[in-house]
Amino acid sequence: MNEQGKSVFYSFFLLIVGLSLLLVISGLHLTQGQAQFTLKELVLGLWEGDGRIQSVVLGVRMPRVAVGLLAGGALAMAGLVLQTLTKNPLASAGTLGINAGAYFMVVAAAVFLPGINSSYPFIVSFLGSALAALLVFSLAGRAMDPVRVALTGMIVSLLFAAVTSGLQLMFEQETNGLFLWGAGTLIQNDWSGFRFALPFIVCAGLLLLLLGKQFDLLLLGEEAAAGLGASIQRIKAAGWLLAIVLAAATVSVAGPIGFIGLMAPHIVRMLGIRGHRQQLIHAFVWGAFLLIAADVLARFIQPGSEIPVGAITALIGGPWLMYLAYRTGKRYKGQNQTLRGNRSKLSFPWLITSMVAVLLVVAIGALAFGGGSFYGFSEIVSGALFDTVTVQFRWPRVLVAFLVGALLALCGVLLQSVLRNPLGDPSILGITSGGGVGALSVIVLFPSLSFAWVPVGAATGAGLAIVVILLATKRSNWEPISLALMGVAVSAMGSGIIQILTVKAGVGVAPVLLWLAGSTYGMNWQDVWFLAFVLIALVPISYSFSRQLDVLALNQEVSVTLGLRIQLVRALVLLLAVGAGAAAVAVAGAISFIGLLAPHAARGIVGVKTRFVVPVSMLLGGILLVTADLLGRFVLYPKDIPSGLLVAIIGAPYLLYIMKKL
Amino acid sequence: MKKRHLFVAASAFMLLAACNSSNDGNGQENTSEDGNSDTGSITVTDIQGEQTFTEPAKRVVALDWTYVENLLALGVQPVGVADVENYHKWVDIREELSDDVVDVGLRTEPNLEAIAQLEPDLIISANYRSENIEQELKDIAPMLIFDPYPEESKGITHYEEMETTFREMAKVLDKEAEGEAILAELDEKYEEGKEKIESMDLETRDFVLTMAYTDNQAPVFRLFNPNGMAPAILEKIGLNNAYDSGSFELYGYATTGVEELLSVEDANFLHIVQDDDGLFEEGLANNAVWNDLNFVKEGRVYALGGDTWPYGGPLSAMTLIDRTVEALDQ
Numbered sequence: 001m002n003e004q005g006k007s008v009f010y011s012f013f014l015l016i017v018g019l020s021l022l023l024v025i026s027g028l029h030l031t032q033g034q035a036q037f038t039l040k041e042l043v044l045g046l047w048e049g050d051g052r053i054q055s056v057v058l059g060v061r062m063p064r065v066a067v068g069l070l071a072g073g074a075l076a077m078a079g080l081v082l083q084t085l086t087k088n089p090l091a092s093a094g095t096l097g098i099n100a101g102a103y104f105m106v107v108a109a110a111v112f113l114p115g116i117n118s119s120y121p122f123i124v125s126f127l128g129s130a131l132a133a134l135l136v137f138s139l140a141g142r143a144m145d146p147v148r149v150a151l152t153g154m155i156v157s158l159l160f161a162a163v164t165s166g167l168q169l170m171f172e173q174e175t176n177g178l179f180l181w182g183a184g185t186l187i188q189n190d191w192s193g194f195r196f197a198l199p200f201i202v203c204a205g206l207l208l209l210l211l212g213k214q215f216d217l218l219l220l221g222e223e224a225a226a227g228l229g230a231s232i233q234r235i236k237a238a239g240w241l242l243a244i245v246l247a248a249a250t251v252s253v254a255g256p257i258g259f260i261g262l263m264a265p266h267i268v269r270m271l272g273i274r275g276h277r278q279q280l281i282h283a284f285v286w287g288a289f290l291l292i293a294a295d296v297l298a299r300f301i302q303p304g305s306e307i308p309v310g311a312i313t314a315l316i317g318g319p320w321l322m323y324l325a326y327r328t329g330k331r332y333k334g335q336n337q338t339l340r341g342n343r344s345k346l347s348f349p350w351l352i353t354s355m356v357a358v359l360l361v362v363a364i365g366a367l368a369f370g371g372g373s374f375y376g377f378s379e380i381v382s383g384a385l386f387d388t389v390t391v392q393f394r395w396p397r398v399l400v401a402f403l404v405g406a407l408l409a410l411c412g413v414l415l416q417s418v419l420r421n422p423l424g425d426p427s428i429l430g431i432t433s434g435g436g437v438g439a440l441s442v443i444v445l446f447p448s449l450s451f452a453w454v455p456v457g458a459a460t461g462a463g464l465a466i467v468v469i470l471l472a473t474k475r476s477n478w479e480p481i482s483l484a485l486m487g488v489a490v491s492a493m494g495s496g497i498i499q500i501l502t503v504k505a506g507v508g509v510a511p512v513l514l515w516l517a518g519s520t521y522g523m524n525w526q527d528v529w530f531l532a533f534v535l536i537a538l539v540p541i542s543y544s545f546s547r548q549l550d551v552l553a554l555n556q557e558v559s560v561t562l563g564l565r566i567q568l569v570r571a572l573v574l575l576l577a578v579g580a581g582a583a584a585v586a587v588a589g590a591i592s593f594i595g596l597l598a599p600h601a602a603r604g605i606v607g608v609k610t611r612f613v614v615p616v617s618m619l620l621g622g623i624l625l626v627t628a629d630l631l632g633r634f635v636l637y638p639k640d641i642p643s644g645l646l647v648a649i650i651g652a653p654y655l656l657y658i659m660k661k662l
Numbered sequence: 663m664k665k666r667h668l669f670v671a672a673s674a675f676m677l678l679a680a681c682n683s684s685n686d687g688n689g690q691e692n693t694s695e696d697g698n699s700d701t702g703s704i705t706v707t708d709i710q711g712e713q714t715f716t717e718p719a720k721r722v723v724a725l726d727w728t729y730v731e732n733l734l735a736l737g738v739q740p741v742g743v744a745d746v747e748n749y750h751k752w753v754d755i756r757e758e759l760s761d762d763v764v765d766v767g768l769r770t771e772p773n774l775e776a777i778a779q780l781e782p783d784l785i786i787s788a789n790y791r792s793e794n795i796e797q798e799l800k801d802i803a804p805m806l807i808f809d810p811y812p813e814e815s816k817g818i819t820h821y822e823e824m825e826t827t828f829r830e831m832a833k834v835l836d837k838e839a840e841g842e843a844i845l846a847e848l849d850e851k852y853e854e855g856k857e858k859i860e861s862m863d864l865e866t867r868d869f870v871l872t873m874a875y876t877d878n879q880a881p882v883f884r885l886f887n888p889n890g891m892a893p894a895i896l897e898k899i900g901l902n903n904a905y906d907s908g909s910f911e912l913y914g915y916a917t918t919g920v921e922e923l924l925s926v927e928d929a930n931f932l933h934i935v936q937d938d939d940g941l942f943e944e945g946l947a948n949n950a951v952w953n954d955l956n957f958v959k960e961g962r963v964y965a966l967g968g969d970t971w972p973y974g975g976p977l978s979a980m981t982l983i984d985r986t987v988e989a990l991d992q
Contacts, residue, residue, distance in 0.1 A: 034921040052924070052954065059950020060921060187880040187919065190948040306919070371779040389778045392801060450793070514771060521771055522795040638767035638776045 011278050014271055018285040025292050026065050032299045033061055063188035068292040068309075070194065071186070071254045072264075074201045076287020077208055077280050078246040079261025080268070084215050084276070085239045086140075089266070089324055090150045090485070093129075093247035094258030095492075097156035101132025102251035104160040111171045122200065126248035132156055133244050139656065151428065154488050158427055158592050159652055161495075165517050166645030184257035184310025186295050193253040200249035204242045205284070211238060212277035257310040258492070259317025260287050266324070290316075307500060314496025321492055322472060325485035340422075341603030341613075348612060351605065355619045359402070362623055366398045366630040372637050400523040400587060401629040401643060402622040403531035405594055407538075407584040409621025412595030413602075413613055414542060414577035417549040418570050421484055422658075425596040426581035429487035432592060433494030434465025435585035439515055440501040454515070455586035462582040465490050466574070518591030518644020520629045527587050534583040539614070542576055546610035549573065553608060591644040593651040594621045600658050624650070706834045708806045709789055715804065718836030719784035723777050723803070726769060727753050728810060729786040732828050732975040734759065735844050736837040741780045744769040751936075754969035755977035778802045784834065806834065810973065814889070814910040821894035828975050848976045855899030855983045862991055865962070868904040868929035869896060873915070873972060874941055881945040881952075883918050885926075890914025892972035895979045896932075896986060904929035914973075920951050927956040932986060936968035964989035 031039050035056055045053030079092035086096075093099050105128025106121070140152040188194065208215075214235045217225040222232050250257065264287035265279070273282050291309065294316065298307040344351075367385050368375040370393065375384045384390065408426060415424035426432050438461020442453045469486045476482040498516065514521065548569050584591070602617035628646035635641060704715045723742035724730040727749050733740050734757035743749060746765040764780060767773035769791060777785065782803045789809045792799060799805055808827045812818050818826070825845065832841025859867065871886040871893060885905045886893045891914055893903040904926045907916035916922075923931075935941050946952040957963055966985040971978040 034918055035924045055950040055954040056921060056924070059954075185880070189880060189920070189945050189952075190950065192948065306917075370775040371773075372776065389775060393774050393778065393798070447790075454794075519771075522774065522798055524798060633773075638765060638773040640767060640771050640773060 007274065011273055011282070014273070015282060015285065018282065018289065022069075022285055022289045022292070025289060025296060026069070029065050029068070029292050029296050030057060030061050032296065059190065060188065063191050063194050064186050064295075065292060066191075066194045067188055067197065067253055068186045068295055069288040070197050070201050071250045071257065072260050072288035072291030073284035074197075074205070074246040074250045074287075075257060075260040075291070076264030076283040077205055078243040078250075079287075080265040080276075080279055080283045081208060081215065081239050081243045082261070083265055084218055085236055085243070086149050087219075088149050089327075090262070090321070090488075091153075092259070092261030092265075093243070093250075094256070094261060095150060095157075095321075095488075096136050096153040097132040097160060098129045098136075098244065098247045099251055099256030099258060100157040100160040100164070101130075101135075102126070102128035102248055103256045104128055104164045105131070106251070107164050107167050111167055121252040122196070122249060125252040126244070128160075129244045129248040129251065132160065133240060135656070137240070150488055151484060154428060154491070155596075155655070159648060159655070162517065162592055162645060162648035163652075166642060166648070184255040184313070185306060185308045186254055186291075187306065188253075197249045197253045200245055204245045204249070205280070207238070208242050208280055209277055211235060211242075212275065212280060215239065215276040255308070255310060257291065257313055258496075259313045259320065260291050262324070263290055263317055263320050266320070307504075311496050311499040314492060314499065318489060318493025318496055322486060322489040325489045326472060326476075326482065341608040342605070343607035344605050346605070348606065352615060352619070355616065355623070359619060359623050359626070362626050362630070363398055363402070366401070366626050367394050369630060369634055370394050396523040396525050396528050397520050397629060398626055399528045400531060401520045401625040403528065403535055404520070404584045404588045404591065405598075405621035405623070405625030406618040407531065407535060407580045407621075408591060408594040408625075409598035409602075409617040410535075410538065410542060410614065411577045411581035411584065412597075412621075413599045413610070413617050414549075414573050414580070415595070416599055417553050417610060418573045418577070419483055420553060422600070424484070425592070426577075426585065427590070427592040427595070428484065428491065429581075430465040430469055430490035430494060431462045431578060431581040432585055432590045433491040433498070435459070435462035435582060436516055436590050437461045437494045437497045437501070438464070439586075439589070440498055443515070444501045444504050458586040458589075459582045461494075462578065462585055465494065466578045470571075470574070514642060515589040517642035518589040518647070519640075519642035520588055520625070520632075521640050521642070523587070531583060531587060534579065538576055538580050539618075542573075542614060543611065545569065545573055545576075546614065549610045550608070553610075589642075589644060591625070591647055593647055593655060594624055597621075597651045597654060597658075598624065601654070704833055704836065706806060706830050708830065709809050710805075710807060713804065713806065715784075715834055717783075719834050721780065721782045722784045722786060722835075723766065723780060723782040725766075725772055725785065725787035726791055726810070727971065728788070728824075728827075728974050728978075729808075729831065730759065731755055731757075731971075731977055732831045733786075733835075735828070735975060735977045736832055736835055736840050738835055738837070739763060741782055742766040742777055744772045750969075752969055753971040753974060753978065754967070755971075755974070755981055757977060774798050774802070786831070806830070811913050813912065819894065820889065820891040820914050824891055824975055824979075844976050848979060851980055851983055852898040855987050858987050858991065859900045864930070864990060865960075866929060867901050868926075869901045869932050870903070870905045870923075870926040870929045871896060871932045871934075871972070873934040874939075875935065876939050876941050876945050881920055881941055881949070883920070883923065884915040885918055885922065886915045886972065887911040890972075892982060895982055899983055899987070901930075901986075920946070920949055923955055924951070929957065929962075930990065931955075931957040931963045932966055932989065933963070934966050934968060934970050934972060939968075964992075 027039075031037070031042060033056065037045070037053065037056070042053060042057060044050075046057060075093060082091040082093065082096060083089060085091075102125035105124050109124045135156050136149065136152050139156070140149045218232070218235060225232055247261075264283045267286045268279050268282045271282070273279050291313065294312040295309045298309050298312045301307060346354075364380070364385070365374075367390065368380055370390065411426050411431075412424060415426070415429060416422060418424075435458040438457035438459070439454045440457075441461070442449055442457035446453070469483060469490055472486050473482040502516075552566070552569065581595070598617040598621035599613060601620050602613045606612040606616050624647060625643060628643040628650060631650075632641040632643045632646050704718065706713050706715065721741045722733055722738065724733055724740045725744045727743075730740055730743050730749060731753060734755065739760045740763055742764045743759065744766055745768055746759065746763065749759065764776065766776045766780075772792075772795075774795065777799070784806065785799050785803050786806045786808070787799070789807050790811070792805075792807065796805070796807070808823070808830075809816075810823060810827070811820060812823050828845065829838075829841055832838045873884045873886075875882055885907070886903070887905065887907050887910075888903055889910050893905075893914075897903060907918075952958060964986075966982070966989055970982055970985050972982060
C-alpha cells in the first residue's frame with residue numbers, strides 16, 4: 001500500500017469509528033425524554049408499530065437528534081473554514097461573535113417586528129450573523145492576526161450581548177420565550193426545524209467540500225496560492241459566506257451554541273486528518289457527536305427539565321479554549337502593541353478644570369431629575385437638591401455612578417498599561433464574567449442568603465477568575481498576550497456558567513439580568529462610602545506606579561535594561577486593577593466598555609503618560625456613567641434602563657471607531 | 663395638568679404625613695392584646711414577624727399583582743402599582759383598577775422616587791421581588807412583605823398562604839369585615855361551582871391545569887402540581903388534579919415539554935395561554951405527540967383565557983372557577 005492509500009485507509013477507519021460513536025450516542029439520546037420508556041420498549045414498540053411510541057420517537061425525539069446532528073456538523077464545518085480563513089486556531093462562529101449577532105437580531109426582531117421571526121427566521125439570524133462577521137472582519141484588519149481577531153470577536157460578542165440582555169430586560173414579556181433558547185437548545189416540536197435547516201446546511205456543506213482543494217491552497221499562504229492560480233479573494237469570500245450561512249441556519253433552529261466549532265476541528269487535526277475535504281467530513285461527524293453528547297449530558301444531569309445544551313458545550317469547551325489559548329499565547333509571544341496617543345494643545349490644568357465643569361453640569365442635571373420631572377432653576381437655588389428624597393435616593397445613585405465609572409476607567413488604564421494591550425478591559429480579563437458567576441451563584445444557588453452577599457460573591461468570583469488566569473499563564477511569565485487570551489477563555493467559560501444559572505433562576509431571572517446588564521439602580525449611601533474608600537485607597541498607589549508603568553509601556557527589553565523588577569511591578573499593578581474592577585463589579589454589576597473607552601479617549605487628549613491619563617480617564621469614565629444613569633432614568637420613566645446598557649449603546653460607536661483605528 | 667394635581671396632592675399628604683408621624687410616638691406604646699381595637703393599634707403578621715400600625719393604611723403601594731388584587735377586593739384603590747400595563751394583560755378580576763393609580767415602573771425594578779413621591783403609608787411586596795431594595799423601600803414607608811411561595815418546610819400550603827395574607831391585608835386596612843365577606847363569598851362560589859360540576863355530564867373530573875407558552879418555537883407547559891395554589895382551588899369545586907411531578911415545586915408548577923403530557927392524557931386539559939402566543943397554531947399543530955394525546959383526540963382541551971391569573975388572591979380564584987366551569991360546560 002502506498003503512502004496515500006494508507007492515509008485514505010486510516011482516514012476511512014477513523015470515520016467508521018466516529019460514525020459508530022455517533023450512532024451509539026444518538027441511540028442513547030433517543031431513550032431520554034419525559035415519557036419513561038426503556039430501550040427495549042422503544043425498540044419493540046417501533047418494531048410492532050405501537051402508535052404511541054412511534055409518535056414519541058418519530059415525532060419528537062428523532063427530530064431533536066436530527067437537528068443536533070445537523071447543527072453540530074454545521075457548526076464544526078463553519079469553525080473549520082473560519083479557522084482556515086483567519087489562520088486562527090481560536091476562530092469559530094461563537095468566538096467571532098457571529099452567534100451573538102444572530103441571537104441579537106432575533107431578539108430585536110421579536111421586540112420591534114413581531115411576526116417576522118416566525119415567517120423568516122433564517123433571514124433574521126442570517127442578517128445578524130453577517131453583521132457580526134462584517135464588524136469583526138472590518139475591525140480586525142486585513143492581516144487577521146489571530147490574537148486581534150479573537151479579542152475583536154470577544155468585544156463584538158460583548159457588544160451584542162449587552163444590547164440583547166437590555167432588550168430582554170425592557171421587554172420581559174415579548175422576549176420571555178427566548179431565554180432558554182438564548183443559551184442554545186435542541187428542543188423540537190416536529191420535523192419542521194430539521195426540514196428548514198437541511199437544505200441550507202447540505203448546500204453549504206457540499207459547496208465547501210467542492211472548494212476543499214482551494215482551501216488547502218489558502219493554507220500555503222496567499223502568494224503561493226495565487227501562484228498556483230487560485231483566486232484568493234473569491235475563495236475567501238465564498239468561505240466566509242458559506243460559514244455564515246451554516247452558522248445562521250444553526251442559530252435559527254437551535255439558538256447560539258458555542259465551542260462545537262472550536263473543538264471539532266481541533267479533534268480532527270489531532271487525529272491527523274489532512275486536507276480540507278477529509279477534514280470537513282470528519283469535522284461534521286465529530287461536531288455532531290459532541291453536540292448530541294452534550295445534549296445527553298444536559299438531560300442526564302437534570303432529567304425532565306431543560307438545561308440549555310449551549311451552556312454544557314461552553315462548560316466543556318471553556319477549558320479547551322484555555323488550553324488552545326495557552327498554546328497560541330506561547331506561539332505569539334512578544335508581539336506587543338504599544339499604546340498610542342495624541343497630546344492636544346490644551347494645557348493640562350485647563351483641561352482638568354473644564355472636565356470638572358462638565359462633570360458638575362451633568363451631575364447637577366442628574367441630581368435635578370427624579371420622579372418624572374426636572375427641578376427648575378429656582379428650585380435648585382432654593383436647595384431642592386438637598387431635600388430628603390433627593391439626598392436619600394438620587395445622591396447615592398449619582399455618586400455611585402461617578403465612582404464606578406472612575407474605578408472602571410482606572411482598572412482599564414492599569415490593565416492596558418501592564419498588558420501593553422489597547423484592548424485591556426475588566427470584561428476581557430475575566431473579571432466581569434467571574435464576578436457575574438460569583439454574584440449569580442449567590443442569587444441562584446443560595447437563595448436563602450441575604451442580598452448583601454451578592455457583592456461578596458461578585459468580588460470572590462472576580463478574584464478567582466484572575467487567580468486562575470494568572471496561574472494558567474505563569475509559565476509564560478505573564479506575557480500580555482497569553483494573559484489576554486486566557487482572559488477570553490475564562491470569560492467564555494464564565495458566560496457558560498452564567499447561562500446555566502440564568503436558566504435555573506426561572507422566575508427570579510429578572511434581577512439576574514439586571515445585575516448582568518450593570519445597573520446603578522437602588523444604590524444607597526453604604527455603597528457610596530465603600531466605593532469612595534476603595535477609590536481613595538487605590539488612586540494614590542496607582543499614581544506612585546506611574547513612572548514604572550510608562551517605562552513598562554515602552555517594551556519589555558527596555559524595561560529590563562532599566563532595571564525594573566518587571567514581574568513584581570506587573571503583579572502589583574494587576575492586583576490594583578483587579579481591586580478597582582472587582583469593587584465596581586460588586587456594587588454595580590457587569591458594566592462593560594468604560595474600562596476600554598475612557599482610557600482610549602484620555603490618551604487621545606493627553607498622550608500616553610500615565611500620570612495624565614489616570615485622572616483624565618477617571619473623570620471621563622465618571623461623566624460617562626453619570627450621563628448613562630440620568631438617561632436611564634429619564635428615557636422610559638418610570639421604567640429604569642440599566643445604565644450598563646446605555647453605556648454600551650453610547651459607547652459602541654466610539655468603540656467601533658477606535659478599534660478600526662488601532 | 664395631571665402632574666400639577668399630583669404635586670398638590672403630594673404636598674397635602676406631606677402635611678398629613680407630618681401630623682401622622684407626630685402621633686406615632688404615642689401610638690406605639692399602647693399595643694393592645696387583640697391587636698385591633700377601635701382606639702388602639704393594629705398588629706399584622708408578615709414574614710418579618712409582628713408589625714404594629716397606629717392607624718389603618720390609606721395610601722398603599724403594591725409591588726406585586728396579588729396584593730393589587732387583594733386591595734381592590736377590600737375596596738381600596740392602591741396609590742401606586744408596578745407595571746400596570748401587564749397587570750391588565752394577565753389579571754382579570756371583577757374589580758377594576760382606577761385610572762389614576764400611578765404606575766411605579768417594572769415589578770422587578772420599581773422606581774423608588776416615584777414611590778416616595780406618592781407618600782405612601784404602606785408598601786406591600788413579595789419577598790422574592792424586593793429583597794435587594796428592602797432597606798430603601800422601608801425608608802419610604804413601613805412594609806409588609808409576604809412569601810407567596812412558601813417552602814414545604816414552612817408548614818403552610820400555597821393556598822393557606824393566600825388566605826392568611828388576604829386576612830392580614832384586611833387587618834392593616836381595617837377592612838376585616840369586608841375581608842371575611844369576600845372569603846365567605848369565595849366559599850359559596852366553591853359550593854356553587856361544585857353543584858354545577860356535579861350537574862354536568864363530564865367524562866372525567868380529572869384535570870391538568872397548565873400555563874403554557876412558546877419558547878422559541880418549542881411549547882413549554884407549566885403543569886400545576888398538587889402543592890400549587892390553583893389546583894387546590896379547582897379541587898374545591900369537585901375536580902381532581904391528575905398531575906403530580908413527584909416532588910414539591912416551589913412555584914407550584916413543574917416546567918415540562920409535550921412528552922410529559924402523556925402521563926395525564928386521560929384528564930381534562932385546562933390551559934392558560936396568551937392570545938398572541940401562537941402556541942396551538944404554530945408550536946403544536948404538527949406535533950405528533952400532541953396530536954396523538956387522548957384529550958386532544960377526544961376534544962377535552964379547554965381554554966381559560968390568558969388573563970386568568972393562577973397566582974393571585976380570592977378574586978383571581980373566583981375568575982379561575984368561573985372560567986373553568988364555563989369552559990367545561992360545553
